[in-house]
Amino acid sequence: MKNGTDTTSGAAADPRQARRAVTALKADLRDLRVQLSMLNHRVGAQAELRDIDLDCLDLVSQNEPVGASALAKLAGLHPATLTGVIDRLERGGWIVRERDASDRRAVVLRTQPERNRDIYRLYSGMNGLIDEICALYTADQLELIAGFMQRTTSAGVRATAQLEEESA
Amino acid sequence: MKNGTDTTSGAAADPRQARRAVTALKADLRDLRVQLSMLNHRVGAQAELRDIDLDCLDLVSQNEPVGASALAKLAGLHPATLTGVIDRLERGGWIVRERDASDRRAVVLRTQPERNRDIYRLYSGMNGLIDEICALYTADQLELIAGFMQRTTSAGVRATAQLEEESA
DNA sequence: TCCATATAATACGGAAACCATATCATATGA
């Protein structure tokens, strides 16, 4: 492994190499996105969940406790559609739906940790492979990569919000 | 980035730091996956395509020319479902469906480059933000990150195939 | 060649999901 984390700034010594690297990385990111969606689809099939249900389940665990309307906004789904998603997730035991004490119209969603271990188990193959990949890198390199992912996620949030308001 | 310690090999100097880094990276990867799915959902909404249609369009452009059954296998979709997906993609002008000259039962799918620029345009916001992020890194670092993504994509292919055969 | 069998894609139809709209319960503020 040649590339390290040793450099101090992002200034490019060779602009041509930099441009090529950026283009290649974007293609790799796109391929990664598609493949992770495919993996997710199979996981969902095993768990008898639609793709969107699994996405919502992820969103709940990232944001719990979360209300239905907040989740609808995060997922970009119509409220009525989200009711159906929640019904399925609740019926399958993946989440619980509670009344909000401070606003009795509202509903609060939480994951069922016990049940969600089943999802984790379906990802265990991928998990092990990622461990093998990570073993090829130093901790510093992994932190560099993770940092890039965090920034890209933030960019995704912003780009999503922008598309959202354009359609509004 | 942080402390410029050894970056000469993949061996971890501090196993504890390495484990923490791997755990954090997995969480970041998961967040990234979800957010990219959300972004994709908005892009699909603008293009009047279902999420799965957009995934299939990506798969076609990655594998074209590709047959319908090959695509069904890649996407993990029932053949009859895929017919519907292809109908929508063709109706929208995203792909063309040709008869295979060497096997007249088969259909060959290709993207319409002209039309697919519309998708590219919907991703332009994200694209620009990624450029900004990449500017923070050296070309060597970007190559390191891209390499990690490639390996992760390969891992995704393997994990997907494994889940596939477990269900069969 | 002829036929049995396999394979690619699509047609069909019932079940499920999606979502615009209406509805009900509750909150908020004039």
Added chain:
DNA sequence: TCATATGATATGGTTTCCGTATTATATGGA
């Protein structure tokens, strides 16, 4: 207190999904 807003769900028409049947073509013997 009441008008209005808001959160979630119910309703119903439209679309999608997918198991199965069907059609067209290919392939490998006898």
